[in-house]
Amino acid sequence: MFKWLLLFAGAGLLYLWIKGKKQAELSAGNASKPNKNKPERAPTAPEVMVQCQYCKVHLPRSESFTCDERFYCSTEHLQALDSQGWLGDAQWRISPNQDVRPENVQPDLVVIHHISLPPGAFRNQSSSQHIVDFFQNKLDPNRHPYFAEIAGQKVSSHFLITRSGELIQFVSTQNKAWHAGKSNFLGRERCNDFSIGIELEGDGDTPFEAAQYLVLAKLIKKLMSTYPLLQFAGHSDIAPDRKTDPGISFDWKKFQKETAISTEKLPFGLSSR
Missing domain, CATH: 3.40.80.10 (Peptidoglycan recognition protein-like)
Known part of the structure; x- marks a missing residue:
């Protein structure tokens, strides 16, 4: 009787192991497939860096002040006479x-x-x-x-x-x-x-x-x-x-x-x- 109990227990453990392995493989496969219901996120482009015409510091273009296709780090520098006249x-x-x-x-x-x-x-x-x-x-x-x-x-x-x-x-x-x-x-x-x-x-x-x-x-x-x-x-x-x-x-x-x-x-x- 005891042998039969061991046999049934072993079979149950084998079943659970096989089921868990299949579940892991299924999850891995789903992870590699795109979710059609979820929009893909576009890769973020790196911020373009520019140089202040007045002081030569580098800064993101989105944070700069511009005039005549030149870039400045502040309105103070934009409105000033630079070292080159x-x-x-x-x-x-x-x-x-x-x-x-x-x-x-x-x-x-x-x-x-x-x-x-x-x-x-x-x-x-x-x-x-x-x-x-x-x-x-x-x-x-x-x-x-x-x-x-x-x-x-x-x-x-x-x-x-x-x-x-x-x-x-x-x-x-x-x-x-x-x-x-x-x-x-x-x-x-x-x-x-x-x-x-x-x-x-x-x-x-x-x-x-x-x-x-x-x-x-x-x-x-x-x-x-x-x-x-x-x-x-x-x-x-x-x-x-x-x-x-x-x-x-x-x-x-x-x-x-x-x-x-x-x-x-x-x-x-x-x-x-």
Whole structure:
């Protein structure tokens, strides 16, 4: 009797072992098959890393601030003048019309100009791209008779502020832009050597836009944080026999009020001229 009990017990254990083995094989097979009722999870793509143009730190692209296809780690760096003389929140359109400043010379003068291509065209159409082309030596002389007249000129400026308030930079503030020509500032000749040129899209008769004054004031404050000795003049102040810009339409009093610079930094005064 005892033998039969052992036989039955052994058979039961064998049955349970075989059943458990089959169950394990079945579970393993199911694990390798996709669950049609459960959506597959797409593989996570690695985060794209970019470099801050200002401080060169690396950071995820999703966390960066961008301008003109450049990346910055903060709005502070985006809006600052970097160590190479480029402003982060400006459009960069590099001009070939530039060269290096004399050794150990830092800019201490801002010259304000006006420009319109063709003359007066900004009143009826968007024409700022012509100015960009002109400063980059890409202006098509066949597009307008006036363009043919100036086709041989090679000029530039550090900055342009369009009628809509766009800020475009052509030359690093550390380099010379070809904007002043033959000039004299309080007895100092060759003003390109020590000045920063800012062009306002407009002419001598039409008032400049509020957006232009606003962008100009912000630009001046940024420049002064790097170059605290800056003084300010119009092109007509340093080349009175040749130039009339920025002209009587430029409001020097409004400029001084919005920039909060002292009148001592405006040696030619606040009257329109």
